[in-house]
Amino acid sequence: MYYKFSSFTQKLVGALPTEAYHPQGLRPSVYSEAPVTIFSSPTKLSADSSSAAGYLGKNRVPELQKLFQKSDGIPVHLKRGVPDRLLYRTTMALTLGGTIYCLIALYLAAQPKKK
Numbered sequence: 280m281y282y283k284f285s286s287f288t289q290k291l292v293g294a295l296p297t298e299a300y301h302p303q304g305l306r307p308s309v310y311s312e313a314p315v316t317i318f319s320s321p322t323k324l325s326a327d328s329s330s331a332a333g334y335l336g337k338n339r340v341p342e343l344q345k346l347f348q349k350s351d352g353i354p355v356h357l358k359r360g361v362p363d364r365l366l367y368r369t370t371m372a373l374t375l376g377g378t379i380y381c382l383i384a385l386y387l388a389a390q391p392k393k394k
Contacts, residue, residue, distance in 0.1 A: 281295065283298050
């Protein structure tokens with residue numbers, strides 16, 4: 280027995296083998312005629328193509344690659360100096376504080392209620 284999903288009843292229903300092998304929306308991509316072109320007019324190019332890329336700024340990837348690939352014994356997450364250290368220490372403090380808070384909340388929840 281073959282089944283397919285019925286969009287009307289939202290359940291599986293019996294189906295012919297051809298319907299089960301080609302569900303709704305997944306028909307073979309052989310067309311008898313060419314599809315209609317949506318954008319038949321060519322796109323307009325800007326007068327100055329160099330001004331279109333001017334907003335990108337300086338490419339800093341090569342200098343960052345040199346910084347992060349340098350083997351100086353510093354972990355990658357601390358290579359950019361003070362901002363990285365500040366973010367790392369803040370994250371560790373919040374993690375430790377959250378862990379302590381959860382342990383205290385679990386301890387208080389485990390205590391019997393006083394009457």
